[in-house]
Amino acid sequence: MSGEVKAIFEPKSVVLVGASDGIREGIVSPAFFHSLVHNMHRFKGKTHVVDLSGKLEGAIKNLNQVPKGRxxxxxxxxxxxxxxxxxNLLNLAIKAIILVPGGFDQQQRKELARGVAxxxxxxLGPNATAGVINTSKGLYATLERGFMPSRGGIAVISKDGAVGMAILDWARFYGVGVGKFASTGDGVDVTEAxxxxxxxRDKETKVICIYLESVRDGRRFIGLIREAVKKKPVVVMNGGTARDERDKIFAAYLKQVGAIRVGIVEELLGVADALAKQPPMQGDRVAVVTNASGAATLVVDALSRKGFGLAELSDKVTKKITGKYPDINIADWVDLGIGAKADRYKFVxxxxxxxxxxxxVVVMNELKLSFLEPEDVQAIAEVAEKSKDKPVVSVTVAGGACVLVRxxxxxxxxxxxxxxxxxxxALDALRFYGKTRAKVEKGV
Amino acid sequence: MGLVADKKKVAEILNSIRKDGRRELVELESKRVLAAWGVPVNRTELARDLSEAVKVAREVHYPIVLKIASPDIIHKSEAKGVKVGLSSELELRQSFGELIDNARAYKPDAKIIGLTIQEYIPPSREVIVGALQDPSFGATVMFGLGGVWVEVLEDVSFRLAPLSAEDAREMIQEIKGYPVLAGIRGTPPADVGALVDIIQKVGQLAHEFPRIAEMDLNPIFVFDDGKGAVVADARIVLRESE
Structure with a gap:
């Protein structure tokens, strides 16, 4: 690799090269080229469109006419x-090139590699089918329309384009913000590592998520994770190892260097969301606060399965709470009562x-629509955002209620x-990252 | 990690195996490598014939363990090539020929170097430490409890080498059978510190000698806390080509 990876994520100028008519092969089609051009309209830098079929209005028809050094x-x-x-492409002295389609044979790949040398x-690529995204720059160089996630501190690297798009799809579904995204494909030059x-090193990125298949230089990769977790959490999902013993071995490597491993896309985003929004956890004791006492049982079970214990509140805190709200019941969990409003959530x-x-803390809300209003839920967020050393996560046991709370x-x-x-x-991941941080600080 | 590693000596032994055109080290050679690297092994001596055996056994002290030594026989128990706890010269004399006969019956063309006379270790908790070279990630260490724990329950843990003491401790605590080592129903805890040391050394050895394709220290006897651990059998296999 002789160019700058920075140019992939933070270009000031982008050249889109394709054909708006006539050429169809695999992922290459006029429809996708139109989508790509459309998706880039939010880009804050300069975009040049090169249409080799010469039909798109306002587009450059010939590569030679593209200004150099983009x-x-x-x-x-x-x-x-x-x-x-x-x-011709190389002659344009472009810093980074994303080859979206696959289908390059051995000979062609060699030639690409020679160009890099x-x-x-x-x-990036070939076969980088999901392209690249940087939401803060409006860079949205991907083929599917409407997959642009909201802004956020999570960065996603995906070996595979389809899995990458699935991650973006779920991110949108759950409203999880993504800052940067790239799919690496065949990786003739730039790899996940x-x-x-x-x-x-990127200051905007708070959490790094990676979807991997095979790893070419495992030593280097694992060393890079070791460095990364000193600065920010790394969450890894991998495919293609479940059939043999290497699955267990790979999981052990990740654990050893402090990466959090997840099994499915939803977990990847769920865990990353918590890591991006809440501080690492420093112990095992969780307080459960709820407006639906019965359903809290399920929260306690889920916590126990992950090896968490229930926190026992001190007499002082208990007295403060019941002094102000005598009807609040504090046992295994804090039962705010079904009519709890913002002031009660906030104080408790x-x-x-x-x-x-x-x-x-886990806050469990059953949404009694007639009681709980958006401002009551916002009180939770207000307290959670101020908590600097103890994580707060919110949960419902009902799907529709969750959408409303979100x-x-x-x-x-x-x-x-x-x-x-x-x-x-999510708390388990925050606890694991807390331990990783402690090890980093201890230097072991 | 108290490392008294003799890198030169290990290289010498491995070179001589290569020169022999072999990949497989016999138990005695494997233990010499480990001993040179500072891993505790039980005393193991070669006897090429009976009179040598009698002499060596007196030095090692009874009771002893007697094992067939052949580069062609990897599974010595399967070949009925092991006698444990021989307590006298009489028993040694009775067993010597028997083990050689058994080996011949098991594999008629096996090259038999002789028998090893080994210091007998009284029954204690058994663990296994192994190493392999992952094609992409490199030297990797495996840990598990002996016997059914590994073979049936696959209760093992892995780490990339080299390992910190913390890594080694975590990999010991990670297996489901860990309470066996921590001490259950009144048994005192095992010497986990001694295991940490062995694991770290095995990792370092595999890391510094990538030509070692596989290592299997099985069993390792681990004694009560403070009393150490000792490798009772070991197998090292070299990579196909340099």
Whole structure:
């Protein structure tokens, strides 16, 4: 790699190369080229569109007419046409080139690699079918319309384009903000490891999520994760190892260097959301605060399965709470009562968080629509955002209720889950990252 | 990690195996490598014939363990090539020929170097430490309790080498059978610190000698806390080519 990975995520100028008519092969089609051009309209830098079929109004017809020294080219052409135009492309002195389609044979890949060796350029792909996104720059160089996630501190690297798009799809579904995204595909030049290295240094990125298949230089990769977790959490999902013993071995490597491993896309985003929004957890004792006492049983079960214990509130805190609200029942969990409103949520959560016997809090709401209003839920977010050393996560046991709670705290730094298991997994990840941080600080 | 590693000596032994055109080290050679690397092994001596055996056994002290030594026989128990706890010269004399006969019956063309006379270790908790080279990630260490724990329950843990003491401790605590080592129903805890040391050393050895494709220290006897651990059998296999 001789170019700058930075140009992939933070280009000031982008050249889109494709054909608006005539050429169809695999992922290459006029429809996708139109989508790509459309998706880039939010880009805050300069966009040049090169239409080799010469039909798109206002587009450049010939590569030779593209101004030299642009930052990033996104190429949507079949392999044969890429190779035919390869020299012209290289002559443009572009810093980074994304080759979206796959289908490059051994010989063609070698030629691509030679280009990288000779020029100051880096290549993402071929087969980088999900493209690249940087939401804060309006960079949305991908083929599907309407998959742009909201802004956020999570960065996603995906080996596979389809899995990458699925991650973006779920991110949108759950309203999880994504800052940067890239799919690496065949990785003739830039690999997941290179992107990981960049994102480790990237100030906007709070959490790094990676979807992997095989790893070429495992030693380097594992070393890079070790470095990354000193600065921010890394969440890994991998495919293709479940059939043999290496699955267990790979899981052990990740654990050893402090990466959090998850099984499915929903878990990836759920865990990453918590890591992006809440501080790491420093112990095992969780306080459960709820307006629906019965359903809290399920939360306690889910927490126990992850090896958490229930926090016991001190007499002082208990007295403060019951002194102000005598009807609040404090036993295994804090039962606010079904009519709890914002003032009660706020006061009780603040008290619970101030207790030295509490390492983290789960707020479980059953949404009695007639009682709980958006501002009541916002009180949770308000307290959670102020908590600097103890995580607060919110959970419902009902799906529809979860959508409403999420809507009420949209854009706020409190993760909201639709099942106790997911909430417990989120706290588990926060606890694991807390331990990792402690090890880093101890230097072991 | 109290490392008294003799890198030169290990390289010498491995080179001589290569020169022999072999990949597989016999138990005695494997233990020499481990001993040179500072891993505690039970005293193990070669006897090429009976008179040598009688002499060596007196030095090792009865009771002893007698095992067939052949580069062609990997599973010595399967070949009925092991006698444990021989307590006298009479028993040694009775067993010597028997083990050689058994080996011949098991594998007629096996090259038999002789028998090893080994220090007998009284029954204690058994663990296994192994190493492998992952094609992408490199030297990797495996840990498990002996016998059914590993073979049936697959209750093992892995870590990338080299390992910190904390890594080694975590991999010991991670297995489901850990309470067996921590001490259950009145049994005192096992010497986990000694295991941490062995695991770290095995990891370092596999990391510094990538030509070691596989290592299997099985069983390792681990004594009560403060009393150490000792490797009772070991197998090292080299990579196919340099």
């Amino acid at each position: 930052d990033l080219a996104v190429v949507l052409l079949p392999s044969k046409l890429v190779m035919k135009n390869w020299r 000779k020029r100051k350029v880096c290549i 290179d992107l990981l290295e960049f994102l480790t 959560l603040e008290q619970v968080l101030s207790d030295h016997g509490v390492d983290g 809507e009420a705290v949209k854009g706020k730094n409190v993760p909201v889950y639709d099942s106790p298991e997911k909430a417990a997994q």
